[in-house]
Amino acid sequence: MRASGRFLFGRRARRRWIHLILGGALAMPYVLVGSVVVGPATGSTDVFGSFTLQLLSFAAGLPLAALTSLFPLTRPLEVAVVRSLCGVDGDRLADGPARTRSAKGRTAAWFTLHLGFGGVVAGMSLAVPPFAVVLIVLPALAGLRDTRLELPQALDHAWALALSPVAGVAMLVALAACAAGSGALLARWAPALLGPTTEDRLVAAEARAADLAVRNRLARELHDSVGHALSAVTLQASAARRVLDTDPEFAREALAAIEETTRRTVSELDAVLGVLRDGDSTVPAPTLAADLAGLLRRTRAGGLHITDTIGVTPETLPPVVSREAYRIVQEGLTNALKHAAGQPVTLRIEAADEHLDITVENPLDSSAAPHPAKRPRGHGLPGMTDRARLLGGTAQAGPVEGTWRLHVRLPTKGPA
Structure with missing residues (x-):
């Protein structure tokens, strides 16, 4: 139980969560550019009013992120962030910009994964906690069921109302598990994608x-x-x-x-x-x-x-x-x-x-x-x-x- 708690809420998990939030922040400009493409393509004037169109904008922006990752400073900056926040041994990561085509390709893959996982976790971090808090406090504030929050009708049942705090806590734990799991995956992939190539080792x-x-x-x-x-x-x-x-x-x-x-x-x-x-x-x-x-x-x-x-x-x-x-x-x-x-x-x-x-x-x-x-x-x-x-x-x-x-x-x- 203690090991599970450290995995979900320990210092390393929190730092990796910050790393993912930074990835989500970096992904926002690409999402905006993607919405410029998705809007006219779908005939929609309110892309961000639809969750589906938001996902399409996010997906359209990731290839652009992979392209801009060829900028020489991308790998040094990403390596510095990974060393600071992901708990990866610095000796397993490369120094300096990517020089070969293979290294540039791996850097692009890493940057895309960082922004992809980061965008999803950052979006969940913004949406899940408020809803989970509402579920946790709902039994104590029964009047909220009649407000414009548009809560599910299932909560009108007494048993559902009694279980809503459990569901709220479960959602927060699930969010922490998603963040910890995503952070662990990125930390595992970092040496392979940001590690030194043969040319780097020779230099x-x-x-x-x-x-x-x-x-x-x-x-x-x-x-x-x-x-x-x-x-x-x-x-x-x-x-x-x-x-x-x-x-x-x-x-x-x-x-x-x-x-x-x-x-x-x-x-x-x-x-x-x-x-x-x-x-x-x-x-x-x-x-x-x-x-x-x-x-x-x-x-x-x-x-x-x-x-x-x-x-x-x-x-x-x-x-x-x-x-x-x-x-x-x-x-x-x-x-x-x-x-x-x-x-x-x-x-x-x-x-x-x-x-x-x-x-x-x-x-x-x-x-x-x-x-x-x-x-x-x-x-x-x-x-x-x-x-x-x-x-x-x-x-x-x-x-x-x-x-x-x-x-x-x-x-x-x-x-x-």
């Missing part, structure tokens, strides 16, 4: 993929720039502290490198945060051509012994390769700072066979750094792998003959 998936790609790129930029800066500054400050009294010149160089590193990193961080605020996917980033020398100088100031072999002119590289190669070298040196402090590091950047080869090597010394298998897993190596893969290259890292070796190969030909 949404492409938008999510593009957003995820931008987020991943921002994450890589933040990790590579800020992560490298923090590692370098930590080691530079540690080195400066140790030799502050014995080698003031080296301490000054380390402090100068810290200042330069932090200033540059703040600038890069501002650029990335600007992307997050403004939604621009263009991230200003350093390149191998313009920034490799500064990167090596700052890293050496942290106490890392780097032997570099640059077998390519960075200015000749495509911009995207130069940018990604810089981040890969930066992350490779960052790993060396973390895990091979005090050990000699070899950096080779060479071009061969339309590829750019980047190699970073440092000796494996158990007394100076953890064994590679025990190194904590972070985001650096996966980030380098992603950068290489997006350009069609490869990245490999691991122990090779007593050294820790990072080797990345990037194609230098193709779209830049």
Whole structure:
């Protein structure tokens, strides 16, 4: 009994009833247009004086409603109303206007059903309650039977008069059942008629993929720039502290490198945060051509012994390769700072066979750094792998003959 009461008069039923009343209100202009057609066709001058002609006008207006539902804003507006009033999960409904013929057809079917059911329920909501109230109060106001209400003669019988309140209540319950049933049907049909099509799902998936790609790129930029800066500054400050009294010149160089590193990193961080605020996917980033020398100088100031072999002119590289190669070298040196402090590091950047080869090597010394298998897993190596893969290259890292070796190969030909 309680479940039936909630179905007929619960909050969801009331909201769906409002949804149907709105459909009836939307149907009124189409009924008026339909009456313009029905009147001359039937020779009637008072269409609304006949219930039959009203139904004909209503039926004539529905095809016009289906035609106007092709307006692009129809589906977004209907979806918004359904989400608010019908209790349908928003994920099961489409966003934006209908794009394909199939989606437009389903939108037209939904709009016609909404106005059709809404017109019937709205008409019943206007006509039934007053008559039901009269039936309920009739036994208490016997004089009403002799008024111009033109009540049925059957109510002159005592038994009919006694049952009239029951009939009035039954009519109200029947109205509530019609409204609740119609609302439930529309809520069940809404996902099928207003749900996303295959094309809608593809568009949404492409938008999510593009957003995820931008987020991943921002994450890589933040990790590579800020992560490298923090590692370098930590080691530079540690080195400066140790030799502050014995080698003031080296301490000054380390402090100068810290200042330069932090200033540059703040600038890069501002650029990335600007992307997050403004939604621009263009991230200003350093390149191998313009920034490799500064990167090596700052890293050496942290106490890392780097032997570099640059077998390519960075200015000749495509911009995207130069940018990604810089981040890969930066992350490779960052790993060396973390895990091979005090050990000699070899950096080779060479071009061969339309590829750019980047190699970073440092000796494996158990007394100076953890064994590679025990190194904590972070985001650096996966980030380098992603950068290489997006350009069609490869990245490999691991122990090779007593050294820790990072080797990345990037194609230098193709779209830049």
